[in-house]
Amino acid sequence: MKKFITYLKNKNILIYDKFLLKYFLNIDISVGERFIGLLIHQNEYVLILNRLFETVVSKELKIIYYEDGDNYIEIIKKIIKNEELYIDDNLPSKFLFKLINHDINCLNGYSLINDFIMIKSDDDILKMKKSSEINDKVMQEVKNFLKVGISEIEVSNFIYQSFEKYGVKPSFEPIVAFGSNCADPHCVPSERKLKTKESIIIDMGCIYQGFCSDMTRTFFIEENNLKEIYNIVFEALKLAKKKIKIGIKLSELDKVARDYINLKGYGKYFNHRLGHGCGIMIHEPYEVSKDSDITIKEGMIFSIEPGIYIENIGGVRIEDLVLITKDSYLSLNNFSYDEVIK
Amino acid sequence: MKKFITYLKNKNILIYDKFLLKYFLNIDISVGERFIGLLIHQNEYVLILNRLFETVVSKELKIIYYEDGDNYIEIIKKIIKNEELYIDDNLPSKFLFKLINHDINCLNGYSLINDFIMIKSDDDILKMKKSSEINDKVMQEVKNFLKVGISEIEVSNFIYQSFEKYGVKPSFEPIVAFGSNCADPHCVPSERKLKTKESIIIDMGCIYQGFCSDMTRTFFIEENNLKEIYNIVFEALKLAKKKIKIGIKLSELDKVARDYINLKGYGKYFNHRLGHGCGIMIHEPYEVSKDSDITIKEGMIFSIEPGIYIENIGGVRIEDLVLITKDSYLSLNNFSYDEVIK
Numbered sequence: 001m002k003k004f005i006t007y008l009k010n011k012n013i014l015i016y017d018k019f020l021l022k023y024f025l026n027i028d029i030s031v032g033e034r035f036i037g038l039l040i041h042q043n044e045y046v047l048i049l050n051r052l053f054e055t056v057v058s059k060e061l062k063i064i065y066y067e068d069g070d071n072y073i074e075i076i077k078k079i080i081k082n083e084e085l086y087i088d089d090n091l092p093s094k095f096l097f098k099l100i101n102h103d104i105n106c107l108n109g110y111s112l113i114n115d116f117i118m119i120k121s122d123d124d125i126l127k128m129k130k131s132s133e134i135n136d137k138v139m140q141e142v143k144n145f146l147k148v149g150i151s152e153i154e155v156s157n158f159i160y161q162s163f164e165k166y167g168v169k170p171s172f173e174p175i176v177a178f179g180s181n182c183a184d185p186h187c188v189p190s191e192r193k194l195k196t197k198e199s200i201i202i203d204m205g206c207i208y209q210g211f212c213s214d215m216t217r218t219f220f221i222e223e224n225n226l227k228e229i230y231n232i233v234f235e236a237l238k239l240a241k242k243k244i245k246i247g248i249k250l251s252e253l254d255k256v257a258r259d260y261i262n263l264k265g266y267g268k269y270f271n272h273r274l275g276h277g278c279g280i281m282i283h284e285p286y287e288v289s290k291d292s293d294i295t296i297k298e299g300m301i302f303s304i305e306p307g308i309y310i311e312n313i314g315g316v317r318i319e320d321l322v323l324i325t326k327d328s329y330l331s332l333n334n335f336s337y338d339e340v341i342k
Numbered sequence: 343m344k345k346f347i348t349y350l351k352n353k354n355i356l357i358y359d360k361f362l363l364k365y366f367l368n369i370d371i372s373v374g375e376r377f378i379g380l381l382i383h384q385n386e387y388v389l390i391l392n393r394l395f396e397t398v399v400s401k402e403l404k405i406i407y408y409e410d411g412d413n414y415i416e417i418i419k420k421i422i423k424n425e426e427l428y429i430d431d432n433l434p435s436k437f438l439f440k441l442i443n444h445d446i447n448c449l450n451g452y453s454l455i456n457d458f459i460m461i462k463s464d465d466d467i468l469k470m471k472k473s474s475e476i477n478d479k480v481m482q483e484v485k486n487f488l489k490v491g492i493s494e495i496e497v498s499n500f501i502y503q504s505f506e507k508y509g510v511k512p513s514f515e516p517i518v519a520f521g522s523n524c525a526d527p528h529c530v531p532s533e534r535k536l537k538t539k540e541s542i543i544i545d546m547g548c549i550y551q552g553f554c555s556d557m558t559r560t561f562f563i564e565e566n567n568l569k570e571i572y573n574i575v576f577e578a579l580k581l582a583k584k585k586i587k588i589g590i591k592l593s594e595l596d597k598v599a600r601d602y603i604n605l606k607g608y609g610k611y612f613n614h615r616l617g618h619g620c621g622i623m624i625h626e627p628y629e630v631s632k633d634s635d636i637t638i639k640e641g642m643i644f645s646i647e648p649g650i651y652i653e654n655i656g657g658v659r660i661e662d663l664v665l666i667t668k669d670s671y672l673s674l675n676n677f678s679y680d681e682v683i684k
Contacts, residue, residue: 033625
């Protein structure tokens, strides 16, 4: 929090996003449709909170309470007066309209927040490494667990249990897809059972002390006719990693992977960005996509996850998190790429 | 959808809210941090959706797809040109800022949407009645299930199972609170076990064909020293119901209940609004609170839920959903107010 306030250099900001509130204030409450806001103004901060939640937050926080029916925007207006106020990414429009109607000069806080959370501290990095270490271990357990006849939901439940064993929770609902279901990049686990020679996509991660891991592996039960596609996706992953260099744009990584997949004739089946930022949020706002002007800097962590998806046939995705180091990068995932389960 | 378009009278609107998308288009997808929007322009509608989700929506919908890295705001700009565009309540600020930066004249669509969903159709009402009927039945099962030694989580799990039996899901995470935990209006069920002479708050609801129920009852295991408070809350509920009349403001209902609780000396322990709208969302935006200028109209459904909460002691809340009829009102909940479990 202190670091963030120093970084802001007297800029005012209103934070609503629950991951940012958790990161800055270590509070984890769900206020439903009600307003909540961490207001940072001239190097001081205060949380504006409905009194309903008084009993569930630390008494040590500096809080201004309002009650149902009170005008909480007036509280902000009194503090901010005519100064500019940056707003985070996820404030619902109903609140943003109210701020604007109270003549508060609201500015898009995207870059301000993004540039801060994008560069991980040494402590953040330790936690990110540990989070991916657990993820690697659970991936091995999942691989051992896979066998013909099992359902996607059974595998998903197994992932939940394995994470629980390590005292962590999933960073998102695990994606478990078999066979033709692999063609949907966001497949929701179903009762579908695994058959021999089928492909399997496992995309999962956990939250360790507030920091998210995220990895995808594709497996085959014995040989599979998607082997050629697997090799293309794997090569795209390696090419993108090789391209990593401080100072180039994130879009250039997307380009090198996409160009290669295009060259091999599967361009139209790679239907998503190459990757996304990762840290206190599973998807942080700095994207590895074709329009991302953000340049690579030391301390960034993002995913590289090329994929090829063909409707009614199946799909392959391979994903690692990478940490940008002074001279190169470090893969936070060290799980093997041996795809065949015999 | 047709009804909504007629109602809009040529106004343009952008809908992001997932409950509204479910209601209007019968789609139920989670797009994470990506953009999704139902754009209604000059009586025509189109869904703007990331191509990633192509396989999970009906082929019959009119959809414009974009891909990661594409400028989806340009799609909207091309359609809307310089016309005004109403925005729903829950569009994240990152998207609203982008619309504004593209010189799209964005207006607060709160009233426009609220006034439409607030008045239930005959079909909506049938579903709301059925939803509350199931909720009443499950409340009876829960009451029978309560006994000394049971934990809040066990009761919560029982509620999930009971709803499942009726083929419905909870409309929100059930609130189950014992003894002093009843002092937190949003208590999250814990391992705390029920003791004799304690109070119990059960606040729950289900979703039947897209429509939410919501009811609270407070029970006592044998006699309880909160009996006086129970009577005050119950009287406040009855007074508010009695006050219901087409044409008066919702704030007047809040006032009559609050005045009575104040008179009895417990005003500062009634720390939330009297109620909220209910329908396709568990909390619809028309509030029954001290600042609500909305007038009561035929076809509205909202909750009346006075409560008194005393830290370290406990609390009482009683809640019913009411439907406004031509001459009066109808309580959608018909579960008894007999609070003592012997």
